[in-house]
Amino acid sequence: MEFGLRDRVAVVLAASRGFGFAAAQALAKEKCRVAICSRSKSSIDNAGKKIKSETGVMVIAQSVNVQNKNELAGFFHNVQEKWGKIDILVSNAGGPPVKNFEDTIEEEWAEWFETTFMSVVRSIQLVLPQMKLQKWGRIINIASITVKSPLSGLTYSNALRLGVIGLAKSLANELGPFGITVNNVAPGYHLTDGLERIIRKKIENGLQRDEIISQWTDAIPVRRLGAPEDLAGLIAFLASQQAGYINGATIQVDGGMYSGSL
């Protein structure tokens, strides 16, 4: 199926690897021009080269820390200046550390509020004026299954990501009349570097790798961890012409792990 995305401009945050990279790659395969960022210059340059060589689309790759509002603004201005528009925003950032509530600390709450919530607020502020003018836009936030069902030890994620869901639902109402849709994707366990860090932490606490993975997969009806591409396919679809009537939704991609009916 053609998604009608040829020559659309997509900005994907935190995209040198994992979900962000897979999302940018999927959009590039649909012939979007993609602008990607991450903190490490060499990693984001390599990611940009890979996408360009695989798909032939134009790519902007920039070193940006999404916690830094000036760097974030500079990135969006650069894309606007070079390509004149932004049609699709995929918000993403590195995930907060694994901690139970009693191990959380004030400074980290502030840091992860900036990273998980304010980077989304600021990115949307930066793309809105022009999306409203052109009366077309797609905003897709990468959240987590923790917004539907909290996971133990993921206190920062369980708490802070719900702000993004509330924001998206509120914006879906405000922006729908301008042809802009706002949706969230809620991944379960996918094998990325991010998940490998969680696995390493559990190994340090005495568990075996196989044991950790089978504890997860036993609770996933399709009996496997996801790959980043499993989430990226949904992101490309939500960006498509065909998805114009999906707005304000939070869709899980978790192999059926979430046990609620809705």
Ligand SMILES: NC(=O)c1ccc[n+]([C@@H]2O[C@H](COP(=O)([O-])OP(=O)(O)OC[C@H]3O[C@@H](n4cnc5c(N)ncnc54)[C@H](OP(=O)(O)O)[C@@H]3O)[C@@H](O)[C@H]2O)c1
């Ligand atoms: N993997 C899972 O199973 C899973 C499940 C649910 C939710 N999530 C969430 O989904 C998001 C992405 O996860 P992932 O597994 O793809 O992570 P990942 O494999 O660790 O990749 C993270 C990406 O974000 C970039 N990044 C990190 N912090 C950044 C910052 N402050 N500014 C700019 N770029 C930044 C990294 O590049 P640099 O190091 O170069 O900055 C990298 O490209 C995270 O919020 C994670 O918690 C993951």
